[in-house]
Structure formats: C-alpha cells, structure tokens
Amino acid sequence: xxxxxxxxxxxxxxxxxxxxxxxxxxxxxxxxxxxxxxxxxxxxxxxxxxxxxxxxxxxxxxxxxxxxxxxxxxxxxxxxxxxxxxxxxxxxxxxxxxxxxxxxxxxxxxxxxxxxxxxxxxxxxxxxxxxxxxxxxxxxxxxxxxxxxxxxxxxxxxxxxxxxxxxxxxxxxxxxxxxxxxxxxxxxxxxxxxxxxxxxxxxxxxxxxxxxxxxxxxxxxxxxxxxxxxxxxxxxxxxxxxxxxxxxxxxxxxxxxxxxxxxxxxxxxxxxxxxxxxxxxxxxxxxxxxxxxxxxxxxxxxxxxxxxxxxxxxxxxxxxxxxxxxxxxxxxxxxxxxxxxx
Numbered sequence: 001x002x003x004x005x006x007x008x009x010x011x012x013x014x015x016x017x018x019x020x021x022x023x024x025x026x027x028x029x030x031x032x033x034x035x036x037x038x039x040x041x042x043x044x045x046x047x048x049x050x051x052x053x054x055x056x057x058x059x060x061x062x063x064x065x066x067x068x069x070x071x072x073x074x075x076x077x078x079x080x081x082x083x084x085x086x087x088x089x090x091x092x093x094x095x096x097x098x099x100x101x102x103x104x105x106x107x108x109x110x111x112x113x114x115x116x117x118x119x120x121x122x123x124x125x126x127x128x129x130x131x132x133x134x135x136x137x138x139x140x141x142x143x144x145x146x147x148x149x150x151x152x153x154x155x156x157x158x159x160x161x162x163x164x165x166x167x168x169x170x171x172x173x174x175x176x177x178x179x180x181x182x183x184x185x186x187x188x189x190x191x192x193x194x195x196x197x198x199x200x201x202x203x204x205x206x207x208x209x210x211x212x213x214x215x216x217x218x219x220x221x222x223x224x225x226x227x228x229x230x231x232x233x234x235x236x237x238x239x240x241x242x243x244x245x246x247x248x249x250x251x252x253x254x255x256x257x258x259x260x261x262x263x264x265x266x267x268x269x270x271x272x273x274x275x276x277x278x279x280x281x282x283x284x285x286x287x288x289x290x291x292x293x294x295x296x297x298x299x300x301x302x303x304x305x306x307x308x309x310x311x312x313x314x315x316x317x318x319x320x321x322x323x324x325x326x327x328x329x330x331x332x333x334x335x336x337x338x339x340x341x342x
Contacts, residue, residue, distance in 0.1 A: 002029040002083070002097050002110065030097060030109035062086040064126035065097075066142065068162035082162055083110075084144055086123035092116035092146060094161065114161055116183045121150040125218075128158070129203035133212045133232050141232055141246055143187070145216055147198025153218060154186040155230075157246050188248045190228070194220030200267040200315075207273030208293040213251075215289065217275050219264025225256045225277055227289055229297045252297040259285065266315030266331070274302070278312040278331050284339055286329075309335040 004027040065083045083095045094114040125147040130140040144156045161183070198220050206213035212232040219225055229251045260279035268276045273289040286303040312333040320328050327341040 001031040003027065004029055059088040060085050061088055061122055061124055062126045064128050064144065066128045066130070066162075068142070082158075084126055084128065086126050086146060088122040090117070090119035090121055090123060090148065092123065092126075092144075092156075094158075114181050114183060116146075116156060116186075118154050118184060118186050118189070119146065119148040119150075119152065121148040121152075123148050124197050124199055125201040127201040127203045127216075129205075129214055131205065131212065131214045131232055133234065135211055141234075143203070143214070143248075145201050145203060147193070147201050147218060147220075149197040151192050151194040151196055151198060151220065151222075153190040153193045153198060153201070153216065155188050155190075155216075155248055156183070156186045159246070187246060188250075190216075190250070193218060193226055193228075194222050194224060196221035199263060199265050202267045202269035202275070204269040204273075205271040206291045207271070207289060208291040210293050213291070215269065215273075215291070217267050217269045217289075219259070219267045219277055219279075221263045223258050223260050223262060223264060223279070225259035225264065225267070225275070225287070226253065227255075227275065227297065227299055228253045229291060229295070251295040254297055254299050256287075256299065265313050268315050268317050268329075270317070270319075274327065275299070276315055276317055276329055278307060278315045280311065282307045282310075282312065284312075284315075284329060284331055286327075286341060303341055305339055307331050307333070307337055309333040309337040 006025045006027075008023050008025050063083060063085050065081055067081050081097050083097060085093045085095060087093065092115065093112055094116065096111050096113050097109060123146050126144065128142065128144045130142050133139050133141055140159075142158045142162055144158050146154045146156070148154075198218050200219045202217045204215050204217075206215055206229060214230055214232075216228045216230065217225065231249045231251055233247045233249055234245070259277060260283060261281035262279050264277050264279045266276075266278040269289075273291065275287040275289055276284065277287070278284050284305045284307050285301065288300050288302040290298045290300075309331055310333050312331050314332040315329065317327055317329045320326050329339040329341065331337050331339070
C-alpha cells in the first residue's frame with residue numbers, strides 16, 4: 001500500500017507561531033494485492049501427491065522507496081516513485097508508483113517493472129541511496145542493498161533501471177510479472193556479513209564528504225554491528241564519457257561483536273557518521289563513525305539509553321532545531337518511545 005504523509009501546522013490566531021500544533025495528514029494513493037491473483041488457492045493434482053501453490057504463501061518482508069534521479073542528478077517530476085519489495089522466496093520486485101496516472105482502481109497505479117533475483121534465502125532488510133560520483137554533484141549512482149537470512153548482503157545498481165522506468169510509457173508495463181525483465185547479478189555481494197539474518201540495513205555517504213564513497217551499516221541476529229566503507233569505480237566510453245560499467249570496491253570493514261546483548265533489530269545512519277542501533281535487549285546505542293578520506297575507518301561508542309518500549313523492532317531519527325541541533329530518535333516496538341540526543 002502507498003500513502004502520502006504530510007505534516008500540517010494548525011494555525012490558531014490565539015497562539016504564537018511556535019505554539020501552533022502540528023498534525024499528520026495521510027492520503028491513500030494505491031495498493032497492490034498478491035502478485036498473482038490466479039495462484040492464490042490453486043493446486044495441481046499429480047499421480048503421487050498434491051502440490052500446493054508456490055507463490056500464494058509468499059510474504060513481503062521489507063520495503064524501501066526512492067524518487068529516481070537521472071544521471072545528472074535531477075529528480076523526475078513529482079508523482080513518480082519507485083518501490084522495492086523484498087519477498088520471502090528471496091527475490092526483489094521493482095514497482096513504480098505513478099500517482100498521476102488515472103485508473104479506476106488503486107491497483108492500476110502500482111506497476112511492477114522488474115525483478116531482481118540473486119538471494120537463495122528470504123530477504124529481511126532493504127536500503128537505498130543515491131551516491132554522487134563527482135564534486136559538482138552532477139552525476140549520481142543509485143544503489144540498493146538487500147540483507148538475507150543467511151547473513152549475505154547484496155548491492156544492486158538501479159541507476160539505469162530507474163531511468164528506463166521514468167522514460168518509458170508506464171501504461172505499457174501492465175501487471176503481468178511473467179514478462180518482467182529479471183536481473184540476476186548484483187554489483188557485488190558480501191557473503192557471511194553476519195552469522196545469521198541481516199535484520200536491518202542503513203546507507204549513508206561517507207562522513208569525509210568525498211564523492212563516490214558510501215557506508216553500509218548492518219545489524220543482525222548475531223548481535224554484531226558491521227560498518228563497511230565502499231567506493232564507486234566507473235569505466236567510461238572514450239567518446240561520450242558515458243559510464244560503461246559501475247563497480248564497487250570495499251575499502252574497509254569494522255565489526256563490533258556483541259554490540260548488543262540480543263538480536264539487533266534496527267539500524268539508522270546519517271551522512272555525518274552517526275549510527276544508531278536498537279535491540280531486543282531494550283537498549284538504544286549511538287555510535288560515531290570517522291572517515292578521514294583515506295581507506296581508514298574508525299568507530300566509537302557515543303551515547304546510549306534504556307528503551308522502555310517492549311520488543312524494539314524499528315528505529316528512525318531526524319535532526320530538529322530547538323535553538324541548537326538535536327537528533328531525535330524514535331524506537332518502535334510494542335509502543336513508541338522518543339529520545340533526544342543533545
């Protein structure tokens with residue numbers, strides 16, 4: 001399901017500008033049901049046994065979305081966005097949401113356009129990022145990361161796919177997954193990044209600000225926090241200087257074993273190198289990652305707090321201003337708790 005969420009300030013003439021309350025407005029945009037409705041309850045009779053449906057029990061394990069960028073860094077017109085859905089059988093579905101498209105039903109606005117197949121285990125976590133690859137910020141590469149239950153992390157280049165999606169006529173895609181292009185090779189992968197499931201992923205630019213560098217932070221059932229610094233390497237054609245291929249080089253990896261006393265469920269990171277993690281051990285921990293522009297990388301514990309919300313499962317944060325810069329963390333479990341880092 002796709003929603004538009006807006007923060008709206010309720011203007012009251014009797015209150016000062018700082019006291020005006022903020023409200024959340026949600027607008028339902030579109031929804032997609034099972035990928036193949038004809039296969040929901042279908043069975044096949046064979047001579048020896050009854051074989052049940054192979055797709056009706058698929059589950060969507062994670063979802064991530066982004067607004068596509070063209071190669072020079074400009075965004076496409078509003079009304080378009082791309083969603084990645086991670087499925088329990090190990091595939092990634094790429095779905096375009098065209099909120100400007102007129103359709104009699106909400107399913108018509110969500111159009112599957114591609115399928116990424118590499119993982120052999122269910123995918124638990126997803127994250128996306130646009131990495132600038134020059135100092136003028138004119139060119140960016142869109143990456144997606146996927147983490148599976150076997151501890152493997154896949155890194156995908158979605159730049160050409162996102163450009164193709166937005167250039168094409170969305171009415172021509174249809175809703176039939178059988179005819180979708182299948183991408184079977186990520187840019188690179190990190191096998192055994194964790195000893196078990198990769199529960200959460202976060203992507204951010206390198207704190208040094210150097211173009212073409214980004215960081216993957218991940219947490220898993222093995223209670224470890226893994227931070228990897230990567231660099232984008234491109235090969236160009238001699239005439240047009242158009243990127244012929246994109247590869248990723250892993251520069252340095254740091255692993256903090258037993259970063260928590262239980263499975264890490266949520267990881268968040270910003271472009272300044274602040275990393276936050278939460279776990280079933282009822283703790284919120286904040287880490288500082290230092291990148292000096294070379295291949296060196298360091299991480300240190302920065303802050304921490306007890307989480308009163310039982311069974312933390314997710315984590316997010318944003319910067320707010322109350323006279324000074326404050327990081328506000330939201331931990332969600334059976335309830336929500338807010339923490340401010342001043």
